[in-house]
Amino acid sequence: MSRHPVVTREQWIEARKALLEREKSLTRLNDEIAYLRRQLPWVKVDKAYLFETHYGQKSLAELFEEANQLVVYHFMFGPEWEQGCVSCSFWADNFNGLTAHLKHRNITLIAISRAPLDKLLSYRARMGWDFNWVSSLGSTFNEDFDVSFSPAALADEKVYYNYDWRSFPVEEAPGMSVFYRDLHGDIYHTYSCYARGLDALNSAYQIMDRVPEGRNEDELPYPMSWLRRHDRYED
DSSP states (O other), X not given: OOOOOOXXXXXXXXXXXXXXXXXXXXXXXXXXXHHHHHTSOOEEOXXXXXXXXXXXEEEHHHHTTTOSEEEEEEOOOOTTOXXXXXXXXXXXXXXXXXXXXXXXXXXXXXXXXXXXXXXXXXXXXXXXXXXXXXXXXXXSHHHHTTOBXXXXXXXXXXXXXXXXXXXXXXXXXXXXXXXXXXXXXXXXXXXXXXXXXXGGGOHHHHHHTTSTTTTOOTTSSSTTTTOOOTTOSOO
């Protein structure tokens, strides 16, 4: 970390007030983007997806439960994997305790992965999470929402992810998708984001962005090489 100037309290207040104006501009821009996000056109979901859940097989409509809005976190956990992705686990650590609050704003939050249900539930218990998690194994849900890729696509180094064609290192990718169910029971896909678009869901990173050293990842072999599952840090 570079050396910072040390100033008087009055000088610090002036510098902080100047930054506050920029922060307010960012807040206003974020509000504008949030509004535009809500104004996106919708796509009707006509495919009959089925998911394996703790309560038996359910349709996409049934995953909404009593709400009209469904937020899906696409958790990277392939059918042959022994445990969930470490970075998705980092994000999922932020979800505990949210579901009760979201429920009172007409929102159901759920994680969906291609791994078999027993693996998902076992891993959820190990990590101490309480959000709902279901398996999309046997359906094309993950492929249709651009978070699972075939071996052929990976071999060709051409998968469609984050709204562009690119190479990708593994068969699963992270993302978030939002769905709306109207009064007639019709379901619409309203929004999806991927990659850095998921940053706002991670409160730990939001805290790191406000401390002097920041995320402190620039000198690492890759940005998240420091990360461990919360039960695997050596201390």
